[in-house]
């Protein structure tokens with residue numbers, strides 16, 4: 001069933017048990033992104049400690065957008081800011097692949113579970129919500 | 144007058160070619176997104192195509208045979224819209240859609256000079272409601288901004304009805320415009336117009352009705368409604384996209400300044416100025432959407448043949464069936480009236496633990512098309528305390544089986560997402 005390509009086990013797990021959910025006590029940057037077509041909202045906190053990223057987030061949205069935030073936050077926490085760039089690029093490329101790519105597990109780890117989302121044009125924005133918030137925040141933190 | 148026979152949705156479906164196709168791996172199409180747009184019967188598709196095949200020419204501009212026939216077809220379309228609404232043909236303005244119709248009116252207010260009855264000042268007030276579609280909210284917000292007028296609104300109560308308890312302090316003596324929806328596209332609530340119109344007219348305000356969700360689904364007669372302006376979209380009324388209607392009372396249209404300027408809408412033109420044609424031409428600048436107007440006219444005739452009362456009764460039967468099923472489910476919250484009183488065939492709901500987007504996706508895999516999101520009524524969603532809802536909206540071609548499939552689909556989604 002095509003639907004299972006979308007709702008991978010990992011995605012539903014992260015949706016039900018989100019990681020790094022909750023805003024940080026202290027942060028360097030806070031961004032708030034919304035998906036105007038469906039009303040999903042996400043707030044992302046970013047801080048850098050000794051060159052390592054710490055992410056915290058909160059939001060309301062569908063399984064895809066919330067699981068994506070959870071998986072992204074797990075994946076990027078502890079990484080360096082420069083290290084995060086190729087991961088972000090790989091995720092965006094995967095989302096634009098229209099189902100042609102399965103994603104590099106070395107780079108994306110659990111986030112390859114979103115490969116199926118790229119076959120559902122209406123849901124790509126859901127998967128990208130957190131990542132676009134991160135892109136925005138990472139530009140601000142570099143300044 | 145046609146004799147109204149009870150409506151058979153299966154017979155009706157055979158008039159709509161789209162129901163011959165399947166969706167998502169051979170699933171029967173269960174189309175429950177009629178609030179967004181309706182499907183088209185073959186006669187409408189044919190009427191639009193035939194205009195291009197046989198009659199195409201620019202209307203009102205030329206003495207040749209085709210121009211004559213095109214003009215006749217376009218004006219006949221205006222006649223059938225006016226007949227459908229119980230209006231005069233000269234009161235019917237073709238626009239692109241309801242959004243454009245409402246913007247036309249709002250910008251016409253801005254174009255009104257001091258001394259014109261439509262001229263607004265910072266002392267004036269515009270009243271809307273909390274349940275408006277963005278199309279009947281933002282144009283008024285922006286008009287308030289441009290003119291300095293104050294924007295006020297009626298709130299929505301817990302049952303999804305307008306709270307009219309403060310009507311006199313909301314529609315004040317300085318109110319010039321009261322703009323509201325006939326039926327909510329989210330809640331299905333049909334608004335009680337009587338008290339609002341009476342108060343608005345008492346203070347000299349005009350009443351603008353967003354009839355997008357009523358004209359396609361029930362009998363609407365402008366003469367007995369008592370509103371001053373009314374807008375609806377052709378594409379929600381079995382008609383083509385790209386055509387909508389603004390209806391206005393003649394004595395008001397007489398004084399209303401134009402919104403768009405250009406060809407066709409003028410009386411005389413010099414190098415330094417121009418005067419305007421009489422309504423409705425004044426409001427139809429440029430070569431209009433002729434084929435679409437003709438398609439809309441065919442759609443309205445199709446609806447009249449079935450009978451608007453039959454259509455409403457049929458949709459209410461489906462609504463009752465769905466409400467009964469959903470009211471039984473503890474995990475489902477219905478937004479809006481839970482009974483059939485003063486409501487139409489639009490049902491918005493939430494299923495505990497499943498985001499509307501995920502529910503919509505799941506239902507889609509069963510061939511069921513519903514709308515999920517804020518339905519272009521973001522302030523109302525905020526009031527309801529939800530980010531989004533799932534909405535099923537019915538039309539004449541929906542069947543009991545469609546309703547049952549939806550309920551089965553919701554149950555299956557709860558299993559799939561593990562919420563029960």
Ligand SMILES: Cc1ncc(COP(=O)(O)O)c(C=O)c1O
Nearest residue numbers: 240241242276278328353355376
């Ligand atoms: C109540 C209401 N008003 C206005 C509109 C806008 O209609 P359109 O997009 O055709 O201009 C809609 C359509 O969604 C609606 O449901």
